[in-house]
Amino acid sequence: MSNKLKNNAIxxxxVLFATIFIVIFYFLPMIQAFILSFKSGMGNNLEFVGIDNYTRLFKDPTFLAALKNTFIYLIVQVPIMIILALVLSVLLNDPKLKFKGFFRTAIFLPAVTSLVAYSIIFKYLFGLDGILNQFLMGISLISKPIPWLTDPLLAKITIIIAITWRWTGYNMIFYLSGLQNVDQSIYEAxxxxxxxxxxxFTKITIPVLKPIILFTSITSTIGTLQIFDEIMNITKGGPGNSTVSISQYIYNLSFKYSPDFGYAAAVSFVIVILIVIFSSLQFKAAGDRN
Known part of the structure; x- marks a missing residue:
């Protein structure tokens, strides 16, 4: 019994210090944010308002626009990125392919670039007088610059392209690691x-990668629901509120508009609820009860 207690103590x-830090820096702020979501006011002059902040959400046109935009990014971008990453991983897993290391590094490289740096680069690439418009006009494909960042639809497309470029290689690495554990004799047979x-691809590759696909789908969903840097640095939520995301709206409520931390906390818990819902649906769709 004393040996067992000694082993448990060791x-x-x-894990004790790690547990303490997790509780202090993760769980306590979450609890405080949840309590804050039931309050309203500026600075420390907060008063309890019950569920008023949550009922306000359904009447807030900016929040509804941010929710709609975030759903568009999620529904369009995540499937494109996952499929593209799967296809690239299969191509780069071909034993006959030359310079595989170069291609893998080149495709993964965007994932290690700074979020702010690459967002600013995309802003200049897709600007009215950016490199892309100059190139298209130079080859006489268009007669006047395309308003990538000032047209509501094209601005969304630009954001989707940027996210896909940034994260496709990241997901591809997971699939590559899974494929390299598969015996090549299965494919030969x-x-x-x-x-x-x-x-x-459909009968062997996808079933083999099913747990990894589930993992990357959930992490990509969480990341897309929290998207902030790209929108903040490329379009700033414009034109109008056509590209604003939920995370950017939380930032605006806290630091750009008249500070309303209680309402911002309520909006932030919408992301938490959405993450739980979508993650549960993905687990159910994958048929994984664990």
Whole structure:
């Protein structure tokens, strides 16, 4: 019994400080933010208002616009990125492909670039007098500059392109690591049996990568629901509120408009609820009860 207690004490000594820090810096702020979401006022002059902040959400046109935009980014960008990452991982896993290391590094490299730096680069690339418009006009494909950042639809497309460029390589690495653990004889046997590339992809590759696809889908969903840097640095939520996201609206409520931390906290918990809902749906769709 004393040995068991000693072992338990040693084990807890390893995790105790980490547990304390997690509680202090993660769980306590979450609880405080939740309590704050039921208050309203400026600075320290806060008063309890019950669920008024949450009922206000349904009447707030800016919040509804931010919610709509975030859903568009999620529904359009995440599937494109996941499929593109899967296809690239399969291509780069081909043992006959030359310079695989170069291509893998080149595609993964955007994932390690600064969020602010790459967002600013995209802003200049897609600007009215940016490199992209100059190139298209130079080859006589267009006669006048395309308003990538000032047209509501094109601004959304620009944001989606930027996110996809940034994170596709990140997800691709996970799929590559999974594919490299698959015996190549399985693919060779499928080809001998007459399976084409599409059948091999759908019947072997996707089932093998199912847990990794679920993981990357959930992490990508969480990241997209929290999208901030790209929008803040490329379009600043404009034109109008056509590209504003929930996270950017939280920032605006806290630091740009008249500070309303209680309402901002209520908006932030919408992201928490959405993450829980979408993660649960993805687990259910994958048929994984664990």
């Amino acid at each position: 084990g807890w000594s390893f 499928a080809k001998i049996d007459g399976a084409n590339a599409f059948q091999v």
